[in-house]
Amino acid sequence: MLKLSDWQKNEKLFSFWGGEKLPFADVASCVGPGWSALLEDLCNKLLRLGWDGGLSQVKEKFGSLRFYWNNNITDPTIAAIAEDVVCEAENQSWQICENCGDMGKIRRKGPGGWMACRCIKCAKQEGYPLESWEENYVEQNQKGAGSTDGPPDGGAESRDVEREAGSGEPS
DSSP: OOOOOHHHHHSOOBEETTOSOBOHHHHHTTSOGGGHHHHHHHHHHHHHTTOOOEEEEEEEETTEEEEEEOOOOOSHHHHHHHHHHHHHHHHHGGGBOTTTOSBOEEEESSTTOOEEEEOHHHHHHHTOOSSOHHHHHHHHHHTTOOOOOOOSSOOHHHHHHHHHTTOOOOO
């Protein structure tokens, strides 16, 4: 993973909605500490591609990272690479515990409950089931529980379709 230099971490490079420039720590505080290295790597890659640090929103949703950014990169090829970098980081977050950074899985507290990516240790501490969301979903449906909870949002592919359609606004 690419690390931000001490200068980059302390320099006010990032802004939400064109507001005041903020240091990386303010961006990282939007999600759990376990995703800090992932977010640092993502920001460093984007800055190297020419990104100006503009953000709309950084958050956890359905257990994974959501990184809504202002892609101001004018070269279409580089801009597409940058979009792929963001999707890759969002997809990686599905396997990294948001609390501690260890390997994790998406877990859900009960039917329709909060989803989060947690390792076994953090899942136990917070009362999440030890099986992943997918394992729990399959088990419920095999027992005939009739759960109507489908996949949370279709993953990065559905967000790509939304962005292409021009509705990539954060929710």
